[in-house]
Amino acid sequence: MRYIIIGAGAIGGTVGGRLAEAGHEVVLVARGTHFEALRTKGLRLTTAEGTSTHLLPVVDRPDALELRPDDVLFLAVKTQDCTAALEDWAAQPVAGGGTAGELLPLVCAQNGVESERLALRRFRRVYGMCVYLPATYLEPGSVSATCAPMTGILHLGRYPSGTDETALRISADLEKSRLLAPVVPDVMRWKYAKLTNNVANAVEAATGVIGDEDGVRLAKRATAEARSVLAAAGIEVVSEAEQKDFRGDKIRFDPLDGSKRGGGSSWQSLNRGTGTIEADYLNGEIALVGRVYGVPTPVNDALQRVANSFAREGRAAGSMSVAELTAIVDAEAAE
Template sequence: MRYVIIGAGAVGGAIGGRLAEAGHDVVLVARGAHHEALRAFGLRLMTAEGTRTHLLPVVDEPAALGALRADDVLLLTVKTQDSEAALAAWGAAPVVGGGTAAERLPLVCAQNGVESQRLALRRFRRVYGVCVWLPATFVEPGAVSAAGTPLTGILHLGRYPHGTDETARRIAADLEKSRFEAPVVPDVARWQYAKLLGNLANAMEAVSGPVTGEEGLELLGRVRAEGEAALAAAGIAYVSEEEQRRVRGDRIRLRPFDGSPRRGGSSWQSLDRATGTIEADYLNGEIALLGRLHGVPTPLDDLLQRLANTFARERRAAGSMPVAELVRLAGEAVASVGEEGPPRP
């Protein structure tokens, strides 16, 4: 199988680079300065074992690749806010022998949140979800770091909305030859919703820096409690923290190395790169959506979603809001819900 990595940033670059190291055919899809750097100099993948440069085919749109092969796997790793445009473009791409990618090829969503695979299923007949545990950083155009060791990441994989099949098992086998653990599970959404709860901290980190100290940790606990209440009201099951710890064990340890410090997660990186967008609508916003659908107040996630979007839109510096100010705003948000009264189910 050939892997077409749609969005060869931090996660996509790390997966694509590791697959290439293991001898698999890989095509990288990127835009702008990153696309130009990849074409000119290759993908520099920095890991605990050192830096390797991979000279791989690079395109910026389906037309630049030509007709897709019947054995291609499309691996979607863009941020969720960019999914719709990518799905529209690649879904219509022709496949050798007839038909389109949406009709004939598997699409694997390796992204935060749960929305992209729902969007994908509107176009693609065969959609797979991945719960991504992969510490990776976009260092600069053409360069990505992945500091996890001994495994680069753990990627739970399954058919969406549920089930497994031979394609999932073949993809998992390729990933497991490429320094990943890739359990094939029939209930991948269960893992993704657990990851969603963890990702509610992304906006806090992006706005106010690493979540440390008594005030920050207490607020994070309240944000997570909001998420748990919304999932419970919606009847959505998720993997417990204990089960996640048991699966992870010490399989992924972060080993810092020169040249690519892991300064923050995916949302922090979006602000640091001043991209103008951020994924908060599909993380904290997912909890806000469930809260509105099921009558659960979510003032803290509403606040974090709004602040993250404001920071992105106005290109504010990542981590520039003092934690004390964030805590003050959180108190006002909770108080305002009390004044409005409980939401109607």
């Protein structure tokens, strides 16, 4: 199988680089300065073993590549960019007849739970992936993921549920590439669990803080509210104990130079000045479910609003104090 990595940033670049290291055929898809860097200098991937450069095929649009029946589309753009990417790729012809949407498997590797639903409108074979892979898009052409002994854990399954031979083959390729990829029949149960943790991304993005006492307290309020809303909706979620038990000692953060890990995906979006952030599909997902089931979500409402204002106004990541953000959340909760 050939892997087409649509969105070769932190996650896509790491997965693509690891697959290539294990001898699998990989094509990267990127845009702008990242595309130019990948095209001219290759992908510079830093892992726990060191830094390596991979000279891989790279394209900046679907029609620059002839799709094959053995291709796997690995969608690694942020959820807010999924609709455009799905529209671009679904209608692309596949050698021998048919289109990508009709024939090719599409793996959704986003935070949140919306991308699979968006994909299923256009693709017949959709796979969900719960991504636990701390990675950083450092600069055009360079990504870093220094966890060990496995680089990441990628639960994989058919959407909305089930498993099949394709999932097993993808899993086998990933596991040869230092990426643990258990195939599960209930992948969305894992993705909803990660969602309840990812709602805290807005705290880190706005304040730059997640580890001090006040930051942890605010993050826990967001997570507790998310779990309460999902429980009210009857949505099954993997417990924190089950997640921790599965990870065990399979993955730990091993910085090569003793430095702290960079910020998460939302913090990175603000830090790069992309103008967008995934809060609508993290905090906003909890707000949506809460409104459908009549459960107030003041913490996530406030965090969504603040995160979006940071992206829209170009505010620097980490430029708000935890105290200020907590006050905004408290004011929302008091209304």
